[in-house]
Amino acid sequence: MILNQILFYFFALLAVGSAILMVTRRNVVHSAVFLISTLLATAGIFLQLQAEFLFVVQIILYVGGIMVLFVFVIMLVNLDVALRQIQFNRQKYVAAVLTLVLAAQVFFALWVARAGLNLANPADKMPVRNTEAIGDAIFQRYMLPFEIASVLLLVAMIGAVVMAKRRV
Amino acid sequence: MIPTEAYLILSLALFTIGVVGVLTRRNVIIVLMSIELILNAVNINLVAFSRHFGSVDGQVFAIFIITDAAAEAAVGLGIILAFFRNRETVLADEMDMLKW
Numbered sequence: 001m002i003l004n005q006i007l008f009y010f011f012a013l014l015a016v017g018s019a020i021l022m023v024t025r026r027n028v029v030h031s032a033v034f035l036i037s038t039l040l041a042t043a044g045i046f047l048q049l050q051a052e053f054l055f056v057v058q059i060i061l062y063v064g065g066i067m068v069l070f071v072f073v074i075m076l077v078n079l080d081v082a083l084r085q086i087q088f089n090r091q092k093y094v095a096a097v098l099t100l101v102l103a104a105q106v107f108f109a110l111w112v113a114r115a116g117l118n119l120a121n122p123a124d125k126m127p128v129r130n131t132e133a134i135g136d137a138i139f140q141r142y143m144l145p146f147e148i149a150s151v152l153l154l155v156a157m158i159g160a161v162v163m164a165k166r167r168v
Numbered sequence: 169m170i171p172t173e174a175y176l177i178l179s180l181a182l183f184t185i186g187v188v189g190v191l192t193r194r195n196v197i198i199v200l201m202s203i204e205l206i207l208n209a210v211n212i213n214l215v216a217f218s219r220h221f222g223s224v225d226g227q228v229f230a231i232f233i234i235t236d237a238a239a240e241a242a243v244g245l246g247i248i249l250a251f252f253r254n255r256e257t258v259l260a261d262e263m264d265m266l267k268w
Contacts (some may be wrong), residue, residue: 003169006210008170019182019205020261028197035201038182042208049175049219053213061234066204066241074197077252088192095189095191102196103184110176119268121175124220133224134231142228149235156239163220163246 007048015041028074035069053131175216182209194259199245207237 015038022034104126114120127133137145182205190203211230218226252258255265 004193005170008174016181016185019185023185023193023198023202024235028195029241031198031201035205038205039208045175045178045212046215050220051215051230054215054227054230055211056232057231058186058211061238062208063205066238069241069245070197070201075247076194076249077258085183085259086194089194092190092192094199095188098191099184099187102187103180106180107177110180114173117220119176119220120171120218122169122172125203126219127224130224130227134227137224137228138231141225143247145232149232152239153235156242158247160242163243 005050007044009043011044013047014038015045027070032070032074033069035070036063039063039067050126051130054132172216172220179209179216182206182212190261194261196248196258196260196263197245198233199260200241200248203244204237204241207233207240 016035018034018041022031022038025031025034039058039062043055043063046054046058088125107161171179171264186206189205189259190199193199193202197199201235211233214230218224218230228251248258251263255263
């Protein structure tokens with residue numbers, strides 16, 4: 001139990017710290033590395049929430065797929081000129097106010113809903129075989145969304161190929 | 169047993185940091201990475217509620233969101249590459265071809 005809490009706070013601090021560093025770093029490659037660290041910490045949170053399948057998917061797909069794509073594009077696009085320019089735009093006070101209002105709204109909604117949803121006491125009766133349960137759910141109840149997701153991926157693939165073609 | 173609200177607050181923190189990144193950075197690649205961070209925060213919410221209610225439905229939706237994130241990253245990075253090839257810039261406030 002105490003180990004569980006230590007793990008949660010470790011991963012949460014790692015995720016939030018890396019996310020802050022990701023948003024504030026000047027160099028895009030450093031940002032990408034800190035985002036990878038955030039995603040790995042999130043994978044740890046998933047494992048700690050007894051979502052073993054998502055833990056593996058997060059590492060293989062996010063860290064191994066999407067972030068590699070990002071780093072490739074950074075290598076193709078990265079300008080030394082861009083590093084010396086101003087990294088933040090001029091609307092930072094407006095952005096700060098908007099973000100604070102947004103965070104306060106979500107926090108208020110959480111505060112109002114916590115008694116109704118009984119947030120302090122999770123049910124904690126997850127199916128023992130996580131991957132098997134997810135497979136059952138995907139291929140029975142969520143069959144149609146699953147197929148639509150495959151069409152979405154096909155469209156995205158065609159779109160990416162057309163966008164990245166040298167002469168459109 | 170860690171209460172579900174701890175996960176929701178962690179998710180809120182990550183979401184807020186992602187919104188700050190989207191609103192303040194000039195580099196479009198970092199804006200896209202902040203959007204990935206926001207989607208990731210949503211995933212934490214879904215998985216936390218999946219454990220809260222003791223069913224795997226939330227995890228199935230998290231898988232769909234990861235699919236969306238992959239599609240969005242592929243198309244977005246393709247657009248950035250095409251734009252960079254034409255205009256030699258990745259800064260959001262220099263993308264003003266529609267402005268006159």
